[in-house]
Amino acid sequence: xxxxxxxxxxxxxxxxxxxxxxxxxxxxxxxxxxxxxxxxxxxxxxxxxxxxxxxxxxxxxxxxxxxxxxxxxxxxxxxxxxxxxxxxxxxxxxxxxxxxxxxxxxxxxxxxxxxxxxxxxxxxxxxxxxxxxxxxxx
Amino acid sequence: xxxxxxxxxxxxxxxxxxxxxxxxxxxxxxxxxxxxxxxxxxxxxxxxxxxxxxxxxxxxxxxxxxxxxxxxxxxxxxxxxxxxxxxxxxxxxxxxxxxxxxxxxxxxxxxxxxxxxxxxxxxxxxxxxxxxxxxxxxxxxxxxxxxxxxxxxxxxxxxxxxxxxxxxxxxxxxxxxxxxxxxxxxxxxxxxxxxxxxxxxxxxxxxxxxxxxxxxxxxxxxxxxxxxxxxxxxxxxxxxxxxxxxxxxxxxxxxxxxxxxxxxxxxxxxxxxxxxxxxxxxxxxxxxxxxxxxxxxxxxxxxxxxxxxxxxxxxxxxxxxxxxxxxxxxxxxxxxxxxxxxxxxxxxxxxxxxxxxxxxxxxxxxxxxxxxxxxxxxxxxxxxxxxxxxxxxxxxxxxxxxxxxxxxxxxxxxxxxxxxxxxxxxxxxxxxxxxxxxxxxxxxxxxxxxxxxxxxxxxxxxxxxxxxxxxxxxxxxxxxxxxxxxxxxxxxxxxxxxxxxxxxxxxxxxxxxxxxxxxxxxxxxxxxxxxxxxxxxxxxxxxxxxx
Numbered sequence: 045x046x047x048x049x050x051x052x053x054x055x056x057x058x059x060x061x062x063x064x065x066x067x068x069x070x071x072x073x074x075x076x077x078x079x080x081x082x083x084x085x086x087x088x089x090x091x092x093x094x095x096x097x098x099x100x101x102x103x104x105x106x107x108x109x110x111x112x113x114x115x116x117x118x119x120x121x122x123x124x125x126x127x128x129x130x131x132x133x134x135x136x137x138x139x140x141x142x143x144x145x146x147x148x149x150x151x152x153x154x155x156x157x158x159x160x161x162x163x164x165x166x167x168x169x170x171x172x173x174x175x176x177x178x179x180x181x182x
Numbered sequence: 183x184x185x186x187x188x189x190x191x192x193x194x195x196x197x198x199x200x201x202x203x204x205x206x207x208x209x210x211x212x213x214x215x216x217x218x219x220x221x222x223x224x225x226x227x228x229x230x231x232x233x234x235x236x237x238x239x240x241x242x243x244x245x246x247x248x249x250x251x252x253x254x255x256x257x258x259x260x261x262x263x264x265x266x267x268x269x270x271x272x273x274x275x276x277x278x279x280x281x282x283x284x285x286x287x288x289x290x291x292x293x294x295x296x297x298x299x300x301x302x303x304x305x306x307x308x309x310x311x312x313x314x315x316x317x318x319x320x321x322x323x324x325x326x327x328x329x330x331x332x333x334x335x336x337x338x339x340x341x342x343x344x345x346x347x348x349x350x351x352x353x354x355x356x357x358x359x360x361x362x363x364x365x366x367x368x369x370x371x372x373x374x375x376x377x378x379x380x381x382x383x384x385x386x387x388x389x390x391x392x393x394x395x396x397x398x399x400x401x402x403x404x405x406x407x408x409x410x411x412x413x414x415x416x417x418x419x420x421x422x423x424x425x426x427x428x429x430x431x432x433x434x435x436x437x438x439x440x441x442x443x444x445x446x447x448x449x450x451x452x453x454x455x456x457x458x459x460x461x462x463x464x465x466x467x468x469x470x471x472x473x474x475x476x477x478x479x480x481x482x483x484x485x486x487x488x489x490x491x492x493x494x495x496x497x498x499x500x501x502x503x504x505x506x507x508x509x510x511x512x513x514x515x516x517x518x519x520x521x522x523x524x525x526x527x528x529x530x531x532x533x534x535x536x537x538x539x540x541x542x543x544x545x546x547x548x549x550x551x552x553x554x555x556x557x558x559x560x561x562x563x564x565x566x567x568x569x570x571x572x573x574x575x576x577x578x579x580x581x582x583x584x585x586x587x588x589x590x591x592x593x594x595x596x597x598x599x600x601x602x603x604x605x606x607x608x609x610x611x612x613x614x615x616x617x618x619x620x621x622x623x624x625x626x627x628x629x630x631x632x633x634x635x636x637x638x639x640x641x642x643x644x645x646x647x648x649x650x651x652x653x654x655x656x657x658x659x660x661x662x663x664x665x666x667x668x669x670x671x672x673x674x675x676x677x678x679x680x681x682x683x684x685x686x687x688x689x690x691x692x693x694x695x696x697x698x699x700x701x702x703x704x705x706x707x708x709x710x711x712x713x714x715x716x717x718x719x720x721x722x723x724x725x726x727x728x729x
Contacts, residue, residue: 062289062305064378066727067419067505070618071625073729087727088378091301113289114544114654118304144543145648162509162542163638165629 053177054104058086058095060123063113068140068162072108075166081173092122099127099135105177109139116143116151124155136176140164191223209632213463214421215623216586222578228585235571239479241472241584243530244495248571249562254526255533256558257334259501261286261311262545263658265321268311271551272326278552279559282364284334284535285322286310286545287344292379294340296710298663306659309545314666315708319347320354329357333364334409334499334533339381341368342394342696343712346703349402353704365406365455365499368394371432371604375613377414378725381713384605386720390695392439397696399450406455408436409499415613416459417505419621422470423587425459427594428613430477435604437486447486451493460522460529461503467522468574469583471529474498477588500526501535507542511637512649515539520557527567528574534558544651611728618728666708673706681705682715689719 057073059066066088077083084102086095099107107127109120120139127133139151140160148159157176160169198220211217219226233239236246245251258280261268272283287310290302296314297306306312313319323333328351337344345366349359370387373380380387395407412429420428433454440450456474460467478496482488502522507515516539523536538546538554546554562568574580601607608614627633634640682705685698702712 062293062301063309064373065418066378067417067618067621070729071419071622074618074622075625077729083729085727085729087725089301112309113305114308115289115304117656122304142543144651163635165639166625167629 052080052082053106053173054082054084054102055106055108055173056084056086056095056099056102056104057108057110058090058098059088059110060090060092060095060119061111061113061115062089063111064088065112066110068112069108069110072110072140072166072169075170076108076173079170079173092119092126095123096126096130096132100130100132105135106173107135107137109137109141111139111141111143114142116141117147120151120156121154138172194221207632208634209627212422212466213461213624213633214423214466214620216423216466216583216590222582224578226582227576227578228581233575238483238491238494240475240495242572242575244475244497244532248530249527249568250571253562253568254531254558255282255332256280256555256562257282257284257499257533257535258551258555259284259286259334259336259535260546260551261288262309262652263307263311263654264662265311265313265318269322269324269326271548272322274548275551275555276326276331278555280555282332282334282533283326285336287335287337288312291340291344291709292337294343294381294709294713296666296708297659298666299710303659306662307654312658312662313344313347313709314662315669315706316347316350316703317669317706318665319344319351323348323351323355327357328352328355329361331363334367335364336367338367338370338373338377338379339387340709340713341366341370342390342699343703343709345394345398345402345405346696346700349700350703359402361404362402363404365409366394367411367457368408369411369432369457371435371608372411372414372429374608374723374725375415375428375432376418376420376617380723380725381717382720383723384608386689386716387723388439388605391436392443393694393696395436395440395450395453396443396445397694398453399445401696403453405453406497407450407453409455409457410436411457413457413459413501415617416461417503418617419505419624420617421620422461422463422466423590424594424616424620426470426474426477426587427591427598429456429458430474430481430591431595431598431604433478434481434485437482438603441486447482447488448490448493451482451486451488452490452495455532456496456498458498458500458526458531459503460500460526460531462506462518462522464521464525465580465583466587467525468529469580469587471498471500471526471531472572472575472580472584473587473591475530476584477591497532499533499535500529500531502526502537504537504541507537507539508635508638509542511643511646512539512542514637515542516553516557519554520561523557523561524565524567527561528572530572540649540651543649544653547650547652549650611726614725614728669706670708678702678705678707682707682711685712686715686719689716 235243412425538550
């Protein structure tokens with residue numbers, strides 16, 4: 045047990061865009077919860093504005109986005125832009141889904157911290173978060 | 183002195199138990215977790231009267247002639263970008279020997295909104311073709327005679343609208359609706375359960391489904407009004423038995439709804455069709471297909487009292503498993519798809535889509551799409567597997583596994599009944615939870631390497647060269663937006679507004695909505711406008727997210 049009260053990392057996990065493929069997002073949400081994070085799953089068809097609203101309301105440090113429709117090049121940067129507009133750029137954005145390699149580099153340039161593609165071990169996502177927030181698991 | 187011969191089965195048993203055991207810790211159950219014996223013998227074969235293809239309960243197939251009479255339809259699901267580009271792809275596939283069309287729509291079309299809706303941004307033409315009005319549909323099928331081909335349309339919440347658009351194109355080509363053949367997915371229940379492309383609440387959603395079934399029974403009699411789908415349930419992470427059980431339970435829910443409308447079982451049952459996944463666990467899939475036919479035949483005949491043989495026959499389309507494909511070493515997907523396609527054929531499918539190797543990354547390129555089609559042609563014409571009907575029938579293992587599938591499905595039917603039926607089970611999150619649990623269990627097995635995906639959690643390579651993928655030009659979104667605005671500007675506004683108003687009134691009553699929707703489509707009302715008018719009457723549905 046930790047001796048100082050450390051703020052647990054809160055993660056808003058969201059499906060942006062119109063597709064309803066929620067298998068991956070649910071598996072990831074469950075794995076992050078099991079790893080000790082506080083996970084808030086928004087459900088389907090969130091607009092970038094809705095996702096940022098949720099993150100601010102929930103006082104989240106991280107936003108995890110999932111998409112399978114091919115609209116990632118529009119919607120992921122739109123979430124980053126919305127964070128900028130709301131002056132909340134301290135919130136870290138990562139994402140996952142069917143995302144080609146070339147797009148990953150472009151998304152990182154546009155402010156998405158990391159992209160996890162199909163086949164990524166869940167542990168890899170957890171390890172990445174632990175590195176980003178070394179002191180703040182539950 | 184006589185030496186008594188030892189029981190050979192016992193000898194094998196002893197030798198097996200004292201023999202070597204692999205130490206790789208890989209599961210020996212099916213991918214769905216059904217425990218398997220190392221060997222099946224005549225003792226495991228269920229005792230039942232000999233079964234024949236074309237005869238109740240159709241375990242061995244619905245046609246007495248199998249694939250000797252007619253091969254399965256090679257139907258590649260395809261659509262991307264604009265109607266014009268997709269029309270080109272269709273002509274390419276038909277020229278390469280494809281025997282039926284299958285339309286993939288983009289997300290805005292699937293969700294009943296126009297390309298210029300704010301929430302369509304970034305989505306137009308990405309995972310299918312963008313269709314906003316009859317004008318786009320006319321372009322999609324330009325030069326393709328609708329009286330001569332059959333078309334499958336994968337669409338659900340707005341299914342009635344797209345069917346009306348198809349009828350509208352046929353009218354312009356001079357083809358009467360009575361000659362149209364094809365399939366509408368139109369399966370809203372599995373949307374609530376798995377794919378989540380729902381819009382209206384369950385009750386009005388079911389009304390639209392029954393309206394289209396009722397309308398087609400007289401007006402478009404050769405049309406398969408619904409494709410009751412396990413594919414999406416399976417892809418969302420279910421087991422094979424869950425896919426089987428939930429899909430057939432959905433089928434019965436549609437039957438119940440049609441009977442409630444006052445239709446007679448034999449007037450619509452033969453137009454119901456099914457759509458299953460062909461996953462990578464070869465024998466389990468074959469058993470699933472065989473069990474599906476047997477269960478459906480029995481329920482339709484015995485529980486619903488259908489008299490006509492054609493009502494008893496479960497016909498199905500199969501698609502190989504998208505979830506089994508890997509972005510890593512994608513060429514491996516050609517091998518996976520071939521094995522899955524073989525299972526579908528040995529299971530007696532009526533039509534088949536084989537996934538392209540690059541579909542895990544994007545929509546397929548021309549080359550990958552052709553390779554996928556060639557895989558089916560290779561199965562049909564080189565391997566000889568189409569020569570003998572149900573070639574695995576009588577296998578101790580397959581017959582035992584077929585029975586096990588049936589047993590597990592029946593157990594699920596009981597549980598669904600106890601909850602009060604399919605819709606109450608959806609509202610209680612029952613299916614969603616069962617599927618999410620199965621998906622999580624499988625993921626854990628992968629993480630623990632109790633199951634392997636070649637190239638993903640074992641046999642990996644570093645530095646893979648990227649493969650060529652299909653890119654959708656971002657400019658097409660603005661072009662499509664211009665197109666739909668042009669249609670709105672140029673149509674007869676009064677005619678369109680009147681048609682929409684009549685439809686809205688009908689939606690508030692109990693008339694069959696199909697003729698009203700058809701009128702709105704003919705007046706070039708857009709898909710988004712028609713849906714919006716219906717939403718004003720029906721409302722929308724939001725699910726409680728279960729993690």
